[in-house]
Amino acid sequence: MKTWTYSIFLLYLVLGIYVLGIAIQTPFISITLDITNGQPVIVDPYYPQWAQQKNIEKGDIVVTIDGKPALENRSVQLDAVIRSANTLTIQKRDHTVHAITVKHRDIPEELYLQILFPIFYFLLAFVVALYLGYRNKNNVPMFLLTLFLLTCSLAYISTGASARGNFIGGIVIGVCIVLCMVLFIHFLQHFFHYQHIQWSYMHSKWLYLLPLIIPCCYIIEGFIPTMRALTPPLNLSLFALLVLYAIYILVTSYLRTKLAKLRLIAIAFIVPFLPFLLFFVTPEILGHNPLLHAEVAALFLLFIPFSFLFIQVNERLFDIEYQLSRLRYYSTLAFFSALLLTAGIALLFMGQLSIVHLTSIFLLVFMVILASFYIKERIDFKYRKIIFSSTGNYVHNLYAAVQRMGKAKTQQELLERFTYEITEKLGTTAFYIQTVTEENTTIKQQDNYTQLLLHDAGDEKIILEIRHALQKEELLWLELLALYVSMFINNLQLIEDLVREIQHMKNTSDTALPWLDKLLWNIIEKEKSILAQELHDTILQEQLHLARELDVLAESAVIRKERVLDIREQLLNASKDLREYCENLSPPLLDTFGLQMALKKLIQKIKIRADFLLTTHIERIHFQDATLHLVVYRLVQELFNNAIKHAEATEVSLQLQAIPHGFTLQYDDNGVGCDIEQLMQSSASMGINGIRERVRAFNGTITIQSSRNEGMHIFIQIQEDGDSYDEYIDYR
Incomplete structure (x- = not known):
């Protein structure tokens, strides 16, 4: 990665640690006050359950905040709100004074939504961005997608610092929620160019002016205090317009091209952002109470790393339909399993868990189950030959049986090995194999009788009869094994015919064998096909990629020498690979x-x-x-x-x-x-x-x-x- 790329990662790391440090330093409590009579009287606590535990009631007077008079607190002066505090001193209506210590663990909703989840998101986004940045060097679409991921993460983890009234935290979240949308639209423009789709929308470079509006608003607030009431709605309005614009681009372009990748990107984008837009942003813009608090609605943004991690933009865009279909399948299973477990926990602890607790439990269980499915899949594939017992794993036994029977050199030896496999696997000797000439050769299974066709030679047929019922898995195993037996018999007969013909050729000195010429021709053509496929998947793909790079270079106003030298180096590498192919095929x-x-x-x-x-x-x-x-x-x-x-x-x-x-x-x-x-x-x-x-x-x-x-x-x-x-x- 280049120096400026490291600088971006370092800036993200510094800002992320700073805003998380602000959130960890002081617990968020958000108590609304009434200061019209010159005294800070409590009107509405943000966390009523915590307030009840601490004996904080409406009408109590806040005396001090963190050891200083309450009216000297900046948030109280500006907004009549106690945003955060470590200690409070409260005067009750009977004039008694209570000292209250505020800790994160006493407010689980605040601990999870503003501390633990943001830290998890911060680390996850940083690790994924480093991985994608390392694996996809000098790739502009992937770099933009990585910046989009980091910016979304920075916007989310800044919510805690912004809620506490931190100036830097407010600027960071204000800029990032707009900038992340601009980066995503910029990524779409590059993606369209790569897919040779016409970009009939506004050039993304003009959108980069929008994030600059937010810092300007904060600067104007210093001169015009009334601007403070307009900055948040303006910020959210810009965010909403960009989200709708991105959705418009994705939907209209998909309807025009029917490209599957556009549909997948649209789903990966809409799922995290649309709930946040509908349940929080839109009511806030319209001046209504949001359906979900900001930190709860922002939980949907946790899906962004998981969604866009599958959209890998490397030297080419990989087909991710299989990956996403598998993710949808596992997510569906994990969702309903987590929902049932969460419902059971809610019934078990009736009335003791808040909606935030239950949401946190659901998300945790969902992610654990989802990860377990992927881990199980990898373990099953890697240890599929030994993970199950030999008597229960019919698939593994089928592989082993076919391998053993494949070593037979005659039809008689093959049937003897087949008999051995049935005896060992099914644990029975109540069967026999016979050759018949009757027409009734279909597979039959009655209550205590199974008949199976092993081989059909036209005039003669080899039949297996088992004189007792089989389980469903046993019958499936037997049918598959019988299919292999039929193919083996055909191959053995062909080999025997071939040996007889070769022997006849040797005895008669007859060298004219049309079938041998045809066989050799087919082998040569097959080798040519394999070589052509290898060259197509390697050298040709590299050449096509270089052609695209040259197209992009030709359209650039300025041609950099370093880029031309890089393309030349890739051409030399491709030529070297082709030379090695030729030398391996025929050592010169x-x-x-x-x-x-x-x-x-x-x-x-x-x-x-x-x-x-x-x-x-x-x-x-x-x-x-x-x-x-x-x-x-x-x-x-x-x-x-x-x-x-x-x-x-x-x-x-x-x-x-x-x-x-x-x-x-x-x-x-x-x-x-x-x-x-x-x-x-x-x-x-x-x-x-x-x-x-x-x-x-x-x-x-x-x-x-x-x-x-x-x-x-x-x-x-x-x-x-x-x-x-x-x-x-x-x-x-």
Whole structure:
């Protein structure tokens, strides 16, 4: 982040700590007085329950406030209100004098709404803003959205200082409630430009004049005291007009474009601001008593960080429909659960809890339940294979069963494994599998009988019959497993036909195999499609982003040299990535200078990228089959990739040695190692499996030794005249 960005965060931090310090320093009590007779007589306390506890009644005379005469208090002189105090001295009607100590904990409504919630909001907004600012450097829309979040937070946490009559707190809240709307409209203008939507509204730069009106009003108050009564309604009126203007922009633009992202942004904006506008701002402007006090209505602003955290503006605008739909689903569940729990607490403590207490409890329970849903989702996904018992988790058992059955090499072996899975999972032997030729092959389930079609070969059908009823989950598991069995049988039959055709080709020396040409063509086209998708998702997207950056630069009145150099650097990075793609697809040095030179070039690149000490010994090797040169290169490349991504090693060694008619490859590292059995069953073993398959294809042998925190050791040997494949895995 740039220096001025740090300055903005620092200013927010300083102002936030200051206004929160003002609120914490003195409790807010807001007691209305009548001073017409020269004595400060209590008329109406803001917190009647607290006043009753402290024996403060209407008609009592306030003698001193914080040790000074009540009439010398500035708030009493200007507004006939005691805004805040630590101590009060009150004269009762019987002329007795009571000294009252005011503490935050004695007024829970004030403690929650003006101390605890603002502190929580302050910290949350600051952390989210830092995170978004760090992750989205040099991104103007996200920077504006971050400023909007910080300004909303500053406006909310300044309510306590402003309510206590603090001059700085009043200016901060007055400026921020207007400025936050201007920043949001400015963000919309950039968002429209990014989405190539015509901006047919007022340019946002003129709106930045509106926040300057508020400090001017405070300055005029020093010369014209009557202006004090006009400043708050003017401030709220500007806020209301900007909110309505932002809603107008969002609604009209959505009706014009039907863009889903505009609808999502509109919802994220309207939900926090509309209640505050309707229940507090509008009645205040019209001169009526607000339906909700300012600090209660402002609670809706707590939803802003959660709403706009999902609107991530990075190098591109991500699709957040899934995230928000999940948030809506979890929020609905959490809302009704929190509502029921709060209602139960209210009935349990009938008459003992105020509306503020119940609102606080509801919000706390709602947030805890919402967070619990997200945590549960992450835990279930991460530990889904072990979090449930093996007998109850049908989904996990299905994965394991399919993996075990997939190792069958014949149809008979497959059905034997299928029989084993049914016996183990369902705990029954009251079933049999038969081959039938009748037409009645549909799935049936009666009270004590279940029939399932496993495979349909036209003239013959394989049927499973179980002679007792199954539970719903058991039947679903069995149907899914039967579907896999049918696919496995089809694949085995295709493989058997393929083997017979290849054997026939070998016996008759017939090399014309149209299906083999078609298979190879399909494989080539699939690889092309994968490569095209990778280039589209990486290099092409980067090029499109740079094109947009150049469009913005072309429209600028002043072209900064630093921005041009930044775009040039991004173009060079994209070219470098494309060059690496080409080299990975076809190592250029391999055909020109041979295997040894290509490996040396690869090792130089790895030493630059890796954070471990690499030791290598590469001997010159010659093969009659030129394909083996590429095989060796790919094996070494995959071993290094595995070391960089997963090993977490500090030392890695690799030795390539020539042997008669072949080579040996020894790889060792001192990394974290792994449990080989678990690794082979996880998606993270794709690299190791790729190495094993390459070795298998050339009838080589591979030995893998590894255990946790003991590094990994791999030994590979391939000979051109090899006729068998062997593999040894050490689980130590």
